[in-house]
Amino acid sequence: MITKTFDVPKIHCDGCVRTVTKALAELPGVAKVEASAVTKKVLVEFNPTALDEARLREALQAAGYPVV
Numbered sequence: 716m717i718t719k720t721f722d723v724p725k726i727h728c729d730g731c732v733r734t735v736t737k738a739l740a741e742l743p744g745v746a747k748v749e750a751s752a753v754t755k756k757v758l759v760e761f762n763p764t765a766l767d768e769a770r771l772r773e774a775l776q777a778a779g780y781p782v783v
């Protein structure tokens with residue numbers, strides 16, 4: 716497993732946290748998602764043989780929360 720933290724400034728409330736968490740948690744290979752409206756960061760623990768960082772960024776973008 717790899718852990719990666721993304722800066723996602725559009726996360727501003729618990730609703731955003733839920734949306735982001737759901738968008739990432741449903742991807743195969745994602746083991747853990749910790750999003751915070753306070754730090755505006757998303758920590759993702761994932762299996763690098765199942766998906767890569769680019770795929771995670773894509774999923775965030777598609778959910779309306781681009782990574783900066």
Ligand SMILES: [Cu+2]
Pocket residue numbers: 726727728729730731732
């Ligand atoms: Cu929000």
